[in-house]
Structures are given as C-alpha cells and as structure tokens.
Amino acid sequence: MSDGIRTERTRLAVAGARSVSMAELTNQPRGEVIRGRIFWALLMLAVSIALLGLALLLIDAVIDGADRFGVGLFTDQVSGIPENGGFQTAIIGSLWVIGGVILFSVPLGVGAALYLEEYGDGTKWWNRLIELNIQNLAAVPSIVYGILGLAFIVRGPLSLGQVALSASLTLTLLILPTIIIAARESIRAVPPSIREGALALGATRWETTRHQVLPAAVPGILTGVILAVSRAFGEAAPLLLIGATTFVTANTNNPVEDPYTTLPVQIFNYFGRAQDEWLQLAAAGIIVMLLLVLAMNSVAIWLRNRYEQNW
Amino acid sequence: MTHDPTERDRISGDAPAGHAEIAVRPEFQHMANLSKEKVFELRDINVSYGGNLAVKDISLDIYRNQVTALIGPSGCGKSTLIRCLNRMNDLVPSAEVTGELLYHGEDLYGPKVDPVQVRKLIGMVFQKPNPFPKSIYDNVAFGPRILGMDGKMDDIVERALVRSALWDEVKDRLDDNAYGMSGGQQQRLCIARCIAVEPDVILMDEPCSALDPISTGKIEDLMTELKQDFSIVIVTHNMQQAARVSDRTAFLMVELDATEQNRWGRIVEYDETEKIFTNPSDKRTEDYVSGKVG
Numbered sequence: 001m002s003d004g005i006r007t008e009r010t011r012l013a014v015a016g017a018r019s020v021s022m023a024e025l026t027n028q029p030r031g032e033v034i035r036g037r038i039f040w041a042l043l044m045l046a047v048s049i050a051l052l053g054l055a056l057l058l059i060d061a062v063i064d065g066a067d068r069f070g071v072g073l074f075t076d077q078v079s080g081i082p083e084n085g086g087f088q089t090a091i092i093g094s095l096w097v098i099g100g101v102i103l104f105s106v107p108l109g110v111g112a113a114l115y116l117e118e119y120g121d122g123t124k125w126w127n128r129l130i131e132l133n134i135q136n137l138a139a140v141p142s143i144v145y146g147i148l149g150l151a152f153i154v155r156g157p158l159s160l161g162q163v164a165l166s167a168s169l170t171l172t173l174l175i176l177p178t179i180i181i182a183a184r185e186s187i188r189a190v191p192p193s194i195r196e197g198a199l200a201l202g203a204t205r206w207e208t209t210r211h212q213v214l215p216a217a218v219p220g221i222l223t224g225v226i227l228a229v230s231r232a233f234g235e236a237a238p239l240l241l242i243g244a245t246t247f248v249t250a251n252t253n254n255p256v257e258d259p260y261t262t263l264p265v266q267i268f269n270y271f272g273r274a275q276d277e278w279l280q281l282a283a284a285g286i287i288v289m290l291l292l293v294l295a296m297n298s299v300a301i302w303l304r305n306r307y308e309q310n311w
Numbered sequence: 312m313t314h315d316p317t318e319r320d321r322i323s324g325d326a327p328a329g330h331a332e333i334a335v336r337p338e339f340q341h342m343a344n345l346s347k348e349k350v351f352e353l354r355d356i357n358v359s360y361g362g363n364l365a366v367k368d369i370s371l372d373i374y375r376n377q378v379t380a381l382i383g384p385s386g387c388g389k390s391t392l393i394r395c396l397n398r399m400n401d402l403v404p405s406a407e408v409t410g411e412l413l414y415h416g417e418d419l420y421g422p423k424v425d426p427v428q429v430r431k432l433i434g435m436v437f438q439k440p441n442p443f444p445k446s447i448y449d450n451v452a453f454g455p456r457i458l459g460m461d462g463k464m465d466d467i468v469e470r471a472l473v474r475s476a477l478w479d480e481v482k483d484r485l486d487d488n489a490y491g492m493s494g495g496q497q498q499r500l501c502i503a504r505c506i507a508v509e510p511d512v513i514l515m516d517e518p519c520s521a522l523d524p525i526s527t528g529k530i531e532d533l534m535t536e537l538k539q540d541f542s543i544v545i546v547t548h549n550m551q552q553a554a555r556v557s558d559r560t561a562f563l564m565v566e567l568d569a570t571e572q573n574r575w576g577r578i579v580e581y582d583e584t585e586k587i588f589t590n591p592s593d594k595r596t597e598d599y600v601s602g603k604v605g
Binding site for chain 2: 121123191193194196197198199200201202203204207211212215216309
C-alpha cells in the first residue's frame with residue numbers, strides 16, 4: 001500500500017484521513033446499539049418461552065409414559081386393568097372421526113372459499129356478512145361447537161345419536177372456518193394474470209377455476225386442511241359433550257351405529273383416575289397421539305414442498 | 312354470434328371483389344389498403360371505470376390481416392381500448408363501455424353476445440408473460456382441450472409451437488414446466504397458446520415491454536409472419552416498434568378537462584403507419600413521434 005507514498009507528509013495525511021473514515025464507519029451511536037440488543041433479547045425471550053412450554057410438556061409426558069410405551073399401545077384394546085390396556089379402540093375411533101371430518105370439511109371448505117374468492121362479489125353486503133361470520137366463527141371456543149353438536153346433531157333435528165358420524169359433523173363445523181380461511185389465502189395467492197390468460201383463450205369462469213386456479217392453489221389448501229385436521233384430531237372438549245363414551249370395549253366398526261371413543265377423550269378419562277398405572281398409561285397415550293399428529297404434519301410439509309409454486 | 316369460418320369467408324370473398332388479382336401500383340397502395348375488409352369498426356366508443364372516463368370518442372376501423380398499432384404516452388387509455396375488443400373489460404365490474412363496436416359487422420356488445428365466445432375468436436397476449444404453472448405442452452393444449460377442438464392434440468400443439476417459432480427450442484422438453492423458460496420464450500409460448508385455438512384476431516398489450524431486445528426482435532418477426540393468418544392489434548409505447556411492425560397506427564393522447572382533475576385518452580390521428588411517422592397531419596403527432604414530447 002505504502003509503495004506509492006513518497007513523503008512523510010503525505011503518509012501522515014493519508015494515515016489521518018484513514019483513521020477519520022474508520023472512526024466514522026465504526027462509530028455507531030451508543031443508544032442505537034443498546035436498543036438493538038434489547039430488541040434482540042426480547043425476541044429471544046419470546047421464542048424461548050414458547051419452546052420451553054412445549055418442551056416441558058413433552059418431557060413430562062415422555063418421562064411419565066416412557067416405561068409404558070410400546071407396540072402394545074397400538075395393538076391392544078382397552079382393558080379394565082391398566083397394565084393390559086392399549087389404545088387401539090381409541091385410535092380406530094379417532095380415524096373414523098377424522099376420516100369423516102376430511103370427507104365433509106374439504107369439499108365444503110374449498111367450495112366456500114372458491115365461491116368467496118372467484119364468484120362472490122365482495123362489494124355486496126351478503127358476501128361481506130358471510131366473510132365476517134367466518135372470521136368470527138374461527139374464534140368461537142370449541143366447547144360451543146360441542147353444545148351445538150349435542151343440540152342439533154346428536155339430538156334434535158338430525159338425532160344421529162352418540163356415534164362417530166356425529167363427532168365428524170361437529171368437528172367439521174369446528175374446523176370449517178379455518179379451512180375456508182386457509183383455502184382463500186392460497187386461492188388469492190394465484191396471480192390474476194393466470195385467470196386472465198385462461199379467460200382470454202375463451203375459457204369460462206368454471207373452466208378457469210377448475211383447470212388453472214384450483215390446481216395452482218392445491219398445495220396451500222392441502223397444508224391448511226392438514227393443519228386444521230390435526231387440530232380436530234386433538235380436540236377433546238366438544239366430543240365429551242356429544243358423548244364419545246370413554247370405555248368402549250369393542251372396536252368401532254360402523255361409524256353410524258357403534259359407540260366410539262377417541263384418543264384425546266381416552267387420555268382425558270385416564271388422567272381422572274386415582275391409580276398411578278392409569279396416569280402412566282395416559283402419559284403413554286400422549287406420546288401415541290403426538291406421534292400421529294407429527295406424522296400428519298410431516299405429510300403436510302412434504303406436500304407443500306412437493307407442489308410448491310413460486311410465482 | 313355466427314362467426315363460423317364460412318361466414319367469415321363469405322364476407323372476405325365479397326368485399327374487395329377480385330382485387331387481389333389486380334396489380335396495385337405503389338402510389339395507389341394506400342387506397343388499396345383502405346378498401347380492405349374491416350374486422351372492427353369502432354364508433355364513438357367511451358369507456359369509464361366507476362364513472363371516470365378513461366377513453367373518449369374513439370372511432371376507428373381495424374382491418375383484416377394487418378398489424379394495427381395503438382401508441383401514445385402512459386395513461387392515454389391504450390390498454391383500456393384494446394381490452395374492449397375482446398370484452399376483457401367485462402371482468403372489471405365497474406367498467407362501462409358505450410358507443411358502437413362492430414366485429415365483422417356485428418355488435419360485439421349486443422345483448423345476445425357471450426363474452427366467452429368473443430374471447431375464443433379474439434385472443435390476447437399480455438404485457439407480462441403469463442404462462443400457466445404447467446408443462447409447456449399443457450400450456451398450449453389447454454385452450455384446444457377446453458374448446459374441444461378436433462384433431463390430434465400432439466399435432467395441434469406442434470403446429471402452434473412451430474408457428475410461434477418456438478418448436479426447435481422446446482421440442483425436446485415439452486414436459487418441462489413453462490416457468491423454467493426465459494422471459495422471451497414464455498411470451499412466445501403465450502403467443503403459441505393463443506394461436507393454438509385458431510382465433511381470428513390477436514390482441515397484444517405491450518407484449519415486449521418486459522423483454523430484452525433480442526426477444527423483442529423475435530416477437531416482432533413473428534408478428535409479421537402471423538399477420539398472414541390473423542389480424543393483429545398491438546399496444547406499444549415503443550414508437551420504433553410500431554414503426555417496424557404495424558401497417559396502421561393510431562396515436563392517442565391524454566386530454567384534461569377544464570378543471571384539470573379528470574383525464575382521458577383520445578385519438579389524435581389514425582392512419583397508415585408510414586404516414587404517421589413521416590408526414591403526420593397533426594402537430595401533436597409530429598411532436599410525439601419525433602420525440603419532442605412523450
């Protein structure tokens with residue numbers, strides 16, 4: 001560097017200028033530095049608390065249930081003796097319920113979202129009313145849906161009785177707002193230019209929606225559906241109200257006739273018992289449920305990555 | 312609407328009777344062109360969005376197998392105007408079109424006209440390439456499939472890609488996603504997609520504004536090819552492009568009302584491209600094409 005510098009004076013001037021600019025470049029006001037660090041610390045705190053709460057719950061369940069955990073939990077039916085009991089009945093009950101939920105909520109939810117995004121005129125008062133309602137419904141506590149299910153599905157107009165189908169319909173009502181909102185988001189994310197391109201070829205609105213908009217929105221819709229269904233899977237409160245009976249001795253074979261129970265309800269019931277063996281079994285049940293929910297979420301992530309479309 | 316091919320052929324057979332056989336002397340070429348068949352006839356077209364006028368008193372004729380360019384500064388309503396021609400403005404709920412717009416002599420905004428049928432005959436290429444997020448093949452095949460066109464789909468796709476000068480570049484990767492193509496290729500794919508449904512007219516709304524000069528050149532060459540089979544209307548803010556590719560040019564300008572609050576586009580001059588660029592009748596056209604204003 002100093003090859004080109006001839007005299008002492010020049011060297012001095014260059015050194016001076018250099019140190020001045022270094023000082024300028026490194027001189028960050030003290031207040032800004034502190035504010036930046038405080039903000040960083042607050043964010044870290046938020047992340048830590050969220051993760052810590054989850055971790056404590058998980059560790060607690062794993063410590064309590066680890067000894068009891070095994071393949072038997074998946075293959076054994078309920079038993080009066082905690083050491084013999086498994087969760088097969090509850091898993092099968094949950095699968096029936098969730099199967100029904102998917103069957104009902106996907107067409108209804110995606111249909112509603114397509115109407116609101118592609119067909120409904122957002123400036124009309126009835127469409128705005130529907131939108132407002134859906135957003136409010138997403139915030140209604142699940143127990144309220146349980147009361148609704150009891151009054152209108154289990155008894156009342158539908159009178160289906162205490163069967164898995166009733167639970168499917170109740171949970172469908174519960175997660176429909178979530179699915180509609182998620183589906184609308186991903187339909188809205190499809191650029192208008194895609195619609196214009198299809199319409200300009202002489203496609204009708206339905207053809208445009210069916211062949212271009214919907215396929216492009218599928219990854220987002222799927223992710224939303226699976227997350228919502230995971231929530232329904234873990235829901236116990238409304239099911240307690242609509243009679244997911246807790247001690248079903250035989251597997252549910254018919255979702256419109258047989259009594260049923262689900263994993264969260266069974267776990268809830270076991271936790272209410274006095275002996276430690278039941279508590280241990282309940283903790284093991286939590287691990288089973290976590291594994292199943294984790295599996296569902298993995299599918300969601302895989303699907304999203306598989307079909308993701310960057311515009 | 313009864314725009315089946317026979318109807319169209321009948322009209323074209325009648326209009327300039329036998330004129331193709333007569334050699335036209337260059338100095339009368341101007342008049343020969345004027346006697347050509349009209350595809351669109353616009354009479355006093357006004358378009359407004361939610362009560363705000365966007366273009367005013369547009370009257371012009373657009374001729375078959377010609378490239379007609381709409382030029383003018385931003386905000387002069389070129390895009391608004393071109394979107395009237397295939398009723399894309401119907402998609403904007405607040406848009407209102409008044410005046411008379413005839414397509415091969417029939418009212419395009421008549422009560423019985425279905426905009427979906429209109430768009431089958433009058434295709435459109437947009438400013439930003441908008442291929443579908445599907446394979447190259449499916450992009451081209453989408454239109455023919457939904458319209459239930461006869462013939463083998465592979466042939467229809469190949470023919471459209473050949474005509475849009477894209478076949479040699481993509482024939483080995485028809486199953487690749489169209490989003491992997493360059494911008495210029497995507498735009499030519501959009502043109503292929505458009506001509507695959509065999510329209511009568513192709514509308515192009517600034518088709519090269521997002522492209523580099525080489526891709527632009529390819530698309531301009533393509534337009535000259537395609538006008539043998541189609542009538543083309545192109546919106547461009549590139550005057551050189553209009554001069555290179557078009558046969559006729561309409562120059563639009565922004566007009567303000569007395570309060571200077573409201574502005575709309577209006578046609579200043581519409582004539583043969585050569586005349587617009589070399590000997591315009593209106594001073595404003597001259598200022599614009601010579602680059603004095605713009």
